[in-house]
Amino acid sequence: MGEPTWAAAGAPTTVRNVPMQLTPRGREIVDAARDLLDREGPDALTMRRLAESLGIRAPSLYKHLPDKDALEAAVISLAFEEFGDALAAATEHADDRLWALAVAYRGFALDHPHLYRLMTGRPLRRDLLAPGSEQRGSRALDDATGGDADLGRALWAFAHGMTVLELDDRFPRSADLDAAWRRGVDSFRAGVARPRTGERS
Amino acid sequence: MGEPTWAAAGAPTTVRNVPMQLTPRGREIVDAARDLLDREGPDALTMRRLAESLGIRAPSLYKHLPDKDALEAAVISLAFEEFGDALAAATEHADDRLWALAVAYRGFALDHPHLYRLMTGRPLRRDLLAPGSEQRGSRALDDATGGDADLGRALWAFAHGMTVLELDDRFPRSADLDAAWRRGVDSFRAGVARPRTGERS
DNA sequence: GGTACGGGCTAACAGCGTTAGCCTGACGCC
């Protein structure tokens, strides 16, 4: 056999470390990986278990993907797009966009904890990601803070922190997390209307 | 040989899943693990590498610790205490306690990224932790928010979010993280003086 | 001196990601 099928279609011999073009079969595998992770968690996402779920053997996966890092990067790219779409849909026609964003952010993570952790739990292999997918995940956040980058980052950090601490069971069971979210979002709200493109909340 | 040495000294046959009393040798091993992790990162913290750094073989470690989870839990317990002490020392005599706390929080994580990630990166095995160590890590934070639990959680989430996003290289390289920290801390500061035991910042 | 035991050792197992090398079936082409 010649070049492996996961290489970019255009100039297969020159590309290195470029986010691959998925073949249809490759896409099936990535979808299966997404579902396996989402349902059973990261320990279940092994090459052998994934292959089994597709009715093939583990080494066959390497005909479609270079390695597990690339597989995870593809799942992450997918997840960023799902995530971004969910946030955009939730905030689009909301009265209180900032709060709607917070609710949607938390909701996605609680619905897909393993996916969210994979997306955010360690340094990103940006060289393996589908181009633009990361931005698509964070676009709604940028919009909601009206172009104020520092505030946007602070708000993102707060939302991510609340989310990951809740997912990891870090707060006391008795904690009123709705109240903490309210408190945080309200604290940031003051800053959001002021600078430049003041948007109604 | 009878009972393994890592079991609690008091009633060795009845305890299950109780945070162990470390023997002196066990403590040496945990210290070595802490240093290995701190210096070389989580991939380096394998039972074989750890044993090698102590001049022994991997199976011998199991004479002192039940398994790797317990080892990591012991390292985490240590790290919580280090972390708590660092925060307490930094905020004790500071003019602006909230800001001093933020600086110390970020500083510890940047100085010990692997340790910080181990402490916070996944659900805590509280059943394996040394009792009280978790509280010792978060005490300074509680103090700084004057007993307002919701605000404390929101502030913690913000600090943790900023920290982990920075460690994971999630912000653009051009981002002014000092400004984002300032922005976040200032947003929360308004709330801190008000409720109950109003403390000067 | 005998016994207990702390603290080391080797050999081995199952599961992990991954590679090398082989085979089969479908397709285009002369």
Add this chain to the structure above:
DNA sequence: GGCGTCAGGCTAACGCTGTTAGCCCGTACC
């Protein structure tokens, strides 16, 4: 019809991981 190409499977195997079983040696105590 025969041939070459190649997508997409396969088995066997390697080195790594955490972990267990079982053995052995030195020290301390009665």
